[in-house]
Amino acid sequence: MSLIRGFAVAITMAKPMNRTGTVQTCRHIKRWVSPTLRELAHRVQKQGPQKPEPRAGFIEWNYRSELFAFGKRLNEEFQLPLLQTAFTERTYAHQEQERQRKLGIAESDLHTADNVELAAKGAHIAKAYIEAYVQHSLPKVPAIGQKAITSYLLSTETLAHVSTHLGTKDLIFASEYPPSNETLANTLNAVIGALADSSGVERAFLFVRDFICTQLNQKDLLDIWTPEQPLQLLGEVCAQRKLGDPEPRLLGDCGKNTVLSAFHVGIYSNRQLLGKGFGEDVKTATETAAIDALQTLFDLHDNRRPFDFGIQLETKHVRLEA
Amino acid sequence: MSFLAQSVRQVLRHTTQHVSLNGAMRALSISPALLQQNKPAPSTIDVSAIAKEHSKAIQSVCEKINQQVAKSEQGRLFAVVHLCGKQFKITPGDIILVEGYWPPTIGDEISLDKVLLAGARDFTLIGRPILEPGLVTVKATIIEKTLTHTKTHFKKKRRKQYMRINFQRSPNTMIRINSIELTRPVEHNAADAPPSLRLF
């Protein structure tokens, strides 16, 4: 034994002596690291793009606290069971029931609530409020224009955009991940419904105003609604308001008969200038002038009074029953 | 506002000076009298009449603005505000960024008081240098406080064995403009008002 110990001591003594002799002592990154990483990268590439992992599958995930934080973040009081129902899609609920049935759970216990009723309720509230809001902020716009703006705000894309930015994506119980736009929009409606059930319709109205109506901020309203055949519409509007027949007049032109020609057309009625417009030919210029005149008449210009996102519409103006 | 009054007084004084100066110049000039356009200079200009006319014009403009604002037909307002050493042209719904350390934190609602200019479709109010406090209120919300991307400061002197590298990120604050409003009617005789004690 003592012999072995003696050898060991001799070896340990010898080691530093060896090291001092060489320049490079040891290699920090092992020889096998690079080929292994390369092989792993190869395999990843072979598999192709992967679907995103649902956040709910992580170890650090607590659905209850996520639900609690969802309400607190938006400064709203939700009843947590209701909110959870709002996040449960019908397809997912059916799937879950099937799974439980297979496991042999009694038929009486098989009940998972889904968000269909809440979504219907929320959609109704949102529609009523947005109609009232648009009516209040754009009183001069005709019904067709108001309808176009309302349907833009209630479109699936807008609602889905709002919904993702409120953080519903990870909370939704749906059959697919990431959830589709329809699911996201539906869930947002259901959340509005749940809010109306938890803390009253007033809060739901404010929620709609703060998160959906604000999408209109600095938006070019002509992008949402441009009248087709503006001249015809202008004629109708002028006849309605008894302004006289609109007549286009050339105000100026530049570079006639060239590639870069510009025409400046004004539309007059009863010798009053209604609107001006430019175009590369007289027809286009007349149309833009007509659109400009309609913008003036409907108060749709860029420099119109900005939307007020702080107003509280009275509940009696919002037509909930229809 | 005292500054404004002073400048008006100075301008009025100048008109008389101008007249006398012209006469003096003519006397001093060396070109023959033949070539000089010897317009008969009016011996006295009725300064008060000009001032009266001027104030009348101002009053009519102010009245028009006030009528428009009363009917809330002024449309979208814009303003030029002075904030942390920089001037921003803003209109409701805009986003502006303040660079460097600035105490307000996220969610704070502030009002920007140094308004240099405010305007709408049909009128512009110009401050000298700022509009009187309380005329225009600009409300804003702080929405983000963050750091910039990493900026690399690298310096090297050739053949001197000198090389320094520094990395730096400075704070940034993002502000959303909520509203710009004219709070009270525009007064035409603001120049005569007593100077406000408020200093920025």
Add this chain to the structure above:
Amino acid sequence: MSNSHLFLKSGFPRAPLQNGLGRYVCQLQRITLKFCKNNGSSRGMRDFIENHLVDFAKENPGIVVYVKPRRHRTPVLVAEYLNGQREWLNCRNNSQSEISKWIDLLKTQNGSSSSLRLRKMWHTDVPSIQGPWTPFLLRSPEAQNQTYPSREISTPLDVPQSATEKLIELFKQQKLEAAGEGGVDGVLEQKRAE
């Protein structure tokens, strides 16, 4: 010298979901603190968790806080934002105060800020309220009926008097004066003398 900033993405200031209009929503949705229970590099993180984490969670009920111990790894902060971005932060050997500062930064920002170079400090969708300038603005109506090329319009607005013109004028004036003194004959005589 880092070259990473050469290919850094650049962009313009934007706020997610028109934040700040209507109501303000804190954009940090969850934060994960990963640390080791006995490694020295996690000491500041452990101190922070012991002393300040509960207060932080109480002050910010809208942020979900996860704490994840793991053995012999560096401490890490992971922040997840409402816009889907995720920011990962190494906190090796950071002290307690440093960690609270970093957490405060993660809380107040809208997404990972280090990945974007801002090119403007202002954003608006309504750049002009009083309308842009066009060549047709404030143009006189007469200009419409003008035919080109036109001699009057082509000349500059201020043509200074040339020396010849000045001489002619002087001459005429002299002539007038002379005519006033001596009549036409006097002028003729003068001319002959010249």
